[in-house]
Amino acid sequence: MGAGWILGARSCWAGALLVTVTVLRTHLPARLPPPENFLYQEKWDCYLPTGTGGVRFVWRGIYAGSNHHFRQRPGVFEAERSWGARHRRWNKDPTSWRRSAAVDTFCRHNYGRSSLSASTGEVERGGRVRGPKVKVSPTKSGSPPHPHLLVCSVTGFYPSGIEIKWLKNGQEQTAGVVSTELLQNGDWTFQILVMLEMSPRRGDVYTCQVEHISLQGPLTVHWEAQSDSARSKMLTGVGGFMLGLIFLAPGLLIYLKNKKGERSFPRGGGSREEAGGSETPKQGRPEDSKGLG
Numbered sequence: 001m002g003a004g005w006i007l008g009a010r011s012c013w014a015g016a017l018l019v020t021v022t023v024l025r026t027h028l029p030a031r032l033p034p035p036e037n038f039l040y041q042e043k044w045d046c047y048l049p050t051g052t053g054g055v056r057f058v059w060r061g062i063y064a065g066s067n068h069h070f071r072q073r074p075g076v077f078e079a080e081r082s083w084g085a086r087h088r089r090w091n092k093d094p095t096s097w098r099r100s101a102a103v104d105t106f107c108r109h110n111y112g113r114s115s116l117s118a119s120t121g122e123v124e125r126g127g128r129v130r131g132p133k134v135k136v137s138p139t140k141s142g143s144p145p146h147p148h149l150l151v152c153s154v155t156g157f158y159p160s161g162i163e164i165k166w167l168k169n170g171q172e173q174t175a176g177v178v179s180t181e182l183l184q185n186g187d188w189t190f191q192i193l194v195m196l197e198m199s200p201r202r203g204d205v206y207t208c209q210v211e212h213i214s215l216q217g218p219l220t221v222h223w224e225a226q227s228d229s230a231r232s233k234m235l236t237g238v239g240g241f242m243l244g245l246i247f248l249a250p251g252l253l254i255y256l257k258n259k260k261g262e263r264s265f266p267r268g269g270g271s272r273e274e275a276g277g278s279e280t281p282k283q284g285r286p287e288d289s290k291g292l293g
Contacts, residue, residue: 046107055107129214130189132157136208136223148198150223152208155191159213160184166196167207167220200225 043060135153154164160182166173176197183191198206204225209218 044106057107129212130156130158131214132162132210132212132219134208134210134219134221136206136221138223148200150196150198150206150208152194152196152210152221153191154194154208154210156185156189157191157212157214158189160190161213162190162192163211164192164194165209166194167209168198169205170207 041060041062043062045058045060047056047058132154133156135155137151137153139149139151150166152164152166154162164179166177173196178195178197180193185191194208196206200206202225206223206225208221208223210220211218
């Protein structure tokens with residue numbers, strides 16, 4: 001009994017000592033300064049490559065100085081420093097693969113929650129996109145080296161991200177390219193002008209190439225240089241056609257007026273009274289008068 005009681009007492013003291021040490025240990029870290037890298041950050045990024053119409057999702061987790069990535073492609077966790085065992089466990093975890101669906105549940109869902117409504121004037125960012133309208137027109141620049149200027153007008157597009165290039169005979173031109181600032185229209189769409197200084201020669205083909213998220217592929221508008229003689233011949237032909245219309249119009253009007261006047265009178269040699277609709281009494285034949293007598 002005594003031994004048993006003594007052992008029990010020792011057990012009680014040992015248990016009390018263990019509880020005390022445990023309680024002290026739980027309070028000790030609170031008195032120490034926090035570690036240098038204690039902040040955990042998480043970023044969800046959605047990338048929309050211009051002109052492809054696709055969406056790419058990237059998850060980033062940063063903790064203790066280590067940067068972890070999860071990309072939609074190839075769909076596995078990566079890190080700047082090797083966390084081999086942990087990454088293998090994460091990549092095998094079925095719940096981790098839910099991040100692969102984040103391109104739909106997070107990116108496309110939030111991007112498609114709202115759209116731009118030009119009819120009501122509401123700003124509904126995201127969702128629906130607006131394709132650009134492209135027009136190329138020549139003008140005079142006034143500078144001696146390049147007296148001519150091609151203006152590529154790109155209007156009515158949304159969102160604002162856009163890429164515009166000038167090509168000459170299929171080759172991209174970088175020298176002599178000037179662009180205005182991106183301007184916002186009243187309906188929340190955008191417009192921009194990109195100009196190219198040039199010295200055109202006959203047969204040169206200039207192309208304004210536009211890439212935007214609303215397009216399945218690059219949109220191109222061509223402009224072909226013409227010689228002065230060809231341009232003058234075209235203007236002469238247009239002028240002759242217009243003069244012909246001017247001289248033809250009065251003759252056509254006179255002809256139609258005369259045609260209408262002929263229809264107002266009956267054809268044939270009838271008298272004016274017959275034309276007016278009056279009738280004259282017919283005289284009886286001699287046989288009828290004899291019968292009456």
